Amino acid sequence: MTTKRATQILPVHRLNEEGPGTKSLPEWWADERSRGTPEAAAVAKAAETLRTTDVPVAFPTETVYGLGADATRSDAVQGIYKAKQRPSDNPLIVHVDSMDMLQRILNPSEEKYHDAAASEQSLIPPIYQSLIEKFWPGPLTIILPNPPHSVLAKEVTSNLSTFGVRMPSSPFARLLIHVADRPLAAPSANASTKPSPTAAQHVYHDLNGRIDIILDGGPCGVGVESTVVDGLSNPPAILRPGGVGLEELRQCPGWENVVIGYHDGSLDVKEAPRAPGMKYRHYSPRAKVVLFEPGSNPDSVADRVHKDLQNSAVGAHNIGIVRTRNWGKYLGLNKGYEGSERTREEPETKKTLDLFKMPVEDSCSGSPKTILKEVYDYPLGSDVESIARGLFSALRTLDSIGVEIIYVEGIADDEGDLSAAVMNRLRKAAEAELKA
Ligand code: TXA
Ligand code: MG
Numbered sequence: 166m167t168t169k170r171a172t173q174i175l176p177v178h179r180l181n182e183e184g185p186g187t188k189s190l191p192e193w194w195a196d197e198r199s200r201g202t203p204e205a206a207a208v209a210k211a212a213e214t215l216r217t218t219d220v221p222v223a224f225p226t227e228t229v230y231g232l233g234a235d236a237t238r239s240d241a242v243q244g245i246y247k248a249k250q251r252p253s254d255n256p257l258i259v260h261v262d263s264m265d266m267l268q269r270i271l272n273p274s275e276e277k278y279h280d281a282a283a284s285e286q287s288l289i290p291p292i293y294q295s296l297i298e299k300f301w302p303g304p305l306t307i308i309l310p311n312p313p314h315s316v317l318a319k320e321v322t323s324n325l326s327t328f329g330v331r332m333p334s335s336p337f338a339r340l341l342i343h344v345a346d347r348p349l350a351a352p353s354a355n356a357s358t359k360p361s362p363t364a365a366q367h368v369y370h371d372l373n374g375r376i377d378i379i380l381d382g383g384p385c386g387v388g389v390e391s392t393v394v395d396g397l398s399n400p401p402a403i404l405r406p407g408g409v410g411l412e413e414l415r416q417c418p419g420w421e422n423v424v425i426g427y428h429d430g431s432l433d434v435k436e437a438p439r440a441p442g443m444k445y446r447h448y449s450p451r452a453k454v455v456l457f458e459p460g461s462n463p464d465s466v467a468d469r470v471h472k473d474l475q476n477s478a479v480g481a482h483n484i485g486i487v488r489t490r491n492w493g494k495y496l497g498l499n500k501g502y503e504g505s506e507r508t509r510e511e512p513e514t515k516k517t518l519d520l521f522k523m524p525v526e527d528s529c530s531g532s533p534k535t536i537l538k539e540v541y542d543y544p545l546g547s548d549v550e551s552i553a554r555g556l557f558s559a560l561r562t563l564d565s566i567g568v569e570i571i572y573v574e575g576i577a578d579d580e581g582d583l584s585a586a587v588m589n590r591l592r593k594a595a596e597a598e599l600k601a
Pocket of ligand 2: 352353361
């Protein structure tokens, strides 16, 4: 892209927090618009951009920020790939505001439905019924057959015979889709390979100058992407772990035997870093991420990190410690350096982090000298919801501070519904998963 665009951040927090209440989406919108609020102006402008241009719009959902485009127009969908600099061989998720909008995708020849309930039954495979009832609107994407003469642009499905669709629980996301009056194709609104954005500032950091509008609805509540399930296969499969967990799915009729249809290396923990060529770069900050298996002994981890800091060959001057359940502050590396604690503000998000400066003897150069290494502490909390919500933000914040290595305390995959999603994203971000 040659011309740099002036990217605007438009605040819409209030709409996201208030939601429609007892009103329908059209009533909510009519009411908001008649009051001429700045939020209404932002939604109208974003919807107009989505309908009439090929430049995507970033918007909040309950999972992560999405980069949305009219899913029915090829040029608009291509705009997503351009802005993200993402290869276009990966199909995108379609977002709808209502079952009615989904029906119009599934049955492009019919304009109106006299009996919406009946046609829902006939067009959506019955296996999905229990999931839709329980999890929609919400962080669950289902795979459906793409109908003949589909209205969806071929770039959305990457020419597959199926498409992924979800109805977000974020009221703001549904309002935007409603006002745009189009299904929106939307991947996460990060630059390709980077951690997904869970705040408007994250989107701005990656896509400033590449898009016109970022709608700022505040931080995302879930923090990891939707669970993608395929009920067209037998047995049904989870294609991506996310905001809805395995156990929750298994409680739904037809999904008792759902299988894990993704591979994230969880079964082959490596003692040594994975071969660089084999690493699937995704969710990766600039810093190297080193993930420790849950149950690793914190003292052994601290020894290992200490050695890395002393070893100039590793080259780390600043490191980040992202901890969850068992690691102490700074992994206890600050013992013996009382009074050395400082704070530092990350300029973009204004988040304040604790750090201490650790003197380390550098014996590599001819004349030994003491170097101060910076150790940043990033506690994610111990419940899985907080860990999921803060994970991507932690990686981004430490990156913007300029740490070279981020050590992360893993959690057990099976200890809560979101834990598989957390570990899946971490394994993809990490260069190594170690046991200590
Ligand atoms: O939470 C989310 O799902 C976020 C927010 C913005 O809604 N969106 C998101 O979209 O993560 P995207 O496009 O990055 O996710 C696409 C995922 C990929 O794992 C892709 O392989 C899968 O959905 N997918 C999409 N269509 C598919 C299809 N027809 N068959 C199999 N997998 C599909
Ligand atoms: Mg993504």
